[in-house]
Amino acid sequence: MRRVVVTGLGLVTPLGGDVETTWSNLIAGKSGAGKITRFDASNQKAQIACEVKDKDHEYGFDPNKRLDHKVQRQVDPFIIYGIDAAGQAIEDAGLEDMDEATKLRTGVSIGSGIGGLPGIESESIVLHERGPGRVSPHFVHGRLINLISGQVSIKYGLMGPNHAVVTACSTGAHSIGDAARMIALDDADIMLAGGAESTVNPLGVAGFAQARALNMSMNDTPEKASRPYDKNRDGFVMGEGAGVVVLEEYEHAKARGAKIYAEVVGYGLSGDAYHVTAPHPEGKGAELAMRMALKKSGLEACDIDYVNAHGTSTMADTIELAAVKRVLGDDLCGASMSSTKSAIGHLLGGAGAVEAIFCILAIRDQIVPPTLNLEDPDEGTEGVDLVPLTAKKREVKAALNNSFGFGGTNASLIVKKVD
Amino acid sequence: MSETADRVQKIVVEHLGVEADKVTQEASFIDDLGADSLDIVELVMAFEEEFGVEIPDDAAEKITTVGDATKYIEEHKG
Numbered sequence: 001m002r003r004v005v006v007t008g009l010g011l012v013t014p015l016g017g018d019v020e021t022t023w024s025n026l027i028a029g030k031s032g033a034g035k036i037t038r039f040d041a042s043n044q045k046a047q048i049a050c051e052v053k054d055k056d057h058e059y060g061f062d063p064n065k066r067l068d069h070k071v072q073r074q075v076d077p078f079i080i081y082g083i084d085a086a087g088q089a090i091e092d093a094g095l096e097d098m099d100e101a102t103k104l105r106t107g108v109s110i111g112s113g114i115g116g117l118p119g120i121e122s123e124s125i126v127l128h129e130r131g132p133g134r135v136s137p138h139f140v141h142g143r144l145i146n147l148i149s150g151q152v153s154i155k156y157g158l159m160g161p162n163h164a165v166v167t168a169c170s171t172g173a174h175s176i177g178d179a180a181r182m183i184a185l186d187d188a189d190i191m192l193a194g195g196a197e198s199t200v201n202p203l204g205v206a207g208f209a210q211a212r213a214l215n216m217s218m219n220d221t222p223e224k225a226s227r228p229y230d231k232n233r234d235g236f237v238m239g240e241g242a243g244v245v246v247l248e249e250y251e252h253a254k255a256r257g258a259k260i261y262a263e264v265v266g267y268g269l270s271g272d273a274y275h276v277t278a279p280h281p282e283g284k285g286a287e288l289a290m291r292m293a294l295k296k297s298g299l300e301a302c303d304i305d306y307v308n309a310h311g312t313s314t315m316a317d318t319i320e321l322a323a324v325k326r327v328l329g330d331d332l333c334g335a336s337m338s339s340t341k342s343a344i345g346h347l348l349g350g351a352g353a354v355e356a357i358f359c360i361l362a363i364r365d366q367i368v369p370p371t372l373n374l375e376d377p378d379e380g381t382e383g384v385d386l387v388p389l390t391a392k393k394r395e396v397k398a399a400l401n402n403s404f405g406f407g408g409t410n411a412s413l414i415v416k417k418v419d
Numbered sequence: 420m421s422e423t424a425d426r427v428q429k430i431v432v433e434h435l436g437v438e439a440d441k442v443t444q445e446a447s448f449i450d451d452l453g454a455d456s457l458d459i460v461e462l463v464m465a466f467e468e469e470f471g472v473e474i475p476d477d478a479a480e481k482i483t484t485v486g487d488a489t490k491y492i493e494e495h496k497g
Contacts, residue, residue, distance in 0.1 A: 068436055069436030070434070070435055070436040070453075070458075073434070073436070133464075134464065136461060136464075137457040137460040137461050137464075138457060138461065
């Protein structure tokens with residue numbers, strides 16, 4: 001099987017409009033949470049979110065860097081974030097000027113969990129109030145989930161596989177895993193892979209709140225609300241943004257002298273076969289996905305140095321931890337495990353890709369990001385390094401990233417330093 | 420420039436993200452301003468809103484330049 005490495009990264013997150021700003025803020029222990037500013041949320045049960053900041057903010061996002069005005073007007077924010085993150089990854093990989101032969105062998109797999117919910121909401125109001133003749137001709141293709149992959153392919157002339165995963169909060173991890181397989185199976189030499197989400201709109205926030213998934217008890221202390229593994233955790237905080245990586249066949253990357261961040265060595269997938277929103281109480285599906293990824297990687301459990309947990313700040317955190325313990329050992333064989341959702345919230349379909357990038361950066365910089373707000377660890381966390389409150393310098397050669405989604409869909413990725 | 424032409428130009432600039440000086444009365448939406456057929460549908464909707472006119476599909480199909488739009492609006496607005 002052909003080997004697959006990561007040669008480019010791109011991020012749009014509540015902590016920054018690019019990779020280095022996001023990463024330095026994450027390592028510094030900053031929180032991206034705040035009161036919702038995108039709309040008046042005063043009548044919502046959940047009034048907080050981790051929003052991508054406007055361009056004039058200290059770590060805001062400027063959509064004008066890589067998208068022209070016309071595209072910005074026509075598409076939902078998740079597509080804007082995805083196109084920009086893909087552009088960053090292409091630039092980081094030094095692939096801005098691909099020749100025609102390379103473009104034929106380069107594909108895109110950038111998905112989303114929900115897609116253009118803000119635009120669906122606003123346009124349905126137009127339909128109701130002003131009639132079908134006022135619905136935008138760009139409505140459909142400005143909201144469709146596969147339209148990041150479509151837009152990126154058109155913008156850069158990429159004619160390889162064009163794919164978009166939709167597996168709720170596992171989307172980002174599945175996107176990278178599936179794309180890595182496309183390269184391994186010789187469907188492409190290069191794949192842009194990742195996920196994006198933006199559902200900080202009235203319908204999105206209300207929907208997750210009604211499903212009892214969001215934190216609704218800490219509206220006055222937004223930065224304290226996402227607190228994975230803490231006894232007082234009470235639901236996730238919605239995030240938004242995108243993460244995209246450039247995956248490349250190893251020999252192809254070496255031949256062009258590309259910077260190689262890490263190798264994608266393991267990928268596991270499973271279904272819980274249990275409940276639409278709740279995880280299996282024993283975490284069986286999570287365990288299956290991790291075991292499959294570990295087996296594929298050829299690594300031993302004790303080779304894993306860092307686990308970026310799904311850890312959404314819900315009751316499910318300790319179910320995941322118990323499953324990780326069964327796979328890696330009661331003390332995780334010395335691995336550190338943190339949930340970066342404590343800082344950036346839950347990016348839903350973007351989460352797995354953004355968190356895979358954090359695993360890659362942990363390997364690059366030999367430091368693991370913290371679990372913020374972990375002040376009073378819940379039962380079952382004893383003897384495990386959950387990296388409370390502050391980042392930690394340590395050796396990181398291999399890292400595991402977990403993502404679990406509604407419907408009981410699980411994905412685990414393992415990335416490893418290339419010697 | 421007439422008041423109508425001025426307002427038409429503003430709408431085109433806003434929707435297509437092009438420089439104002441390129442939006443001459445002779446400019447073709449597709450050939451000169453980078454629009455596609457869906458952009459024209461959206462522009463026609465914006466003209467209808469702005470000027471309170473109705474532009475039926477068969478008339479909209481004949482609007483290919485900025486001047487065509489200006490002329491139609493001036494002839495039909497209330």
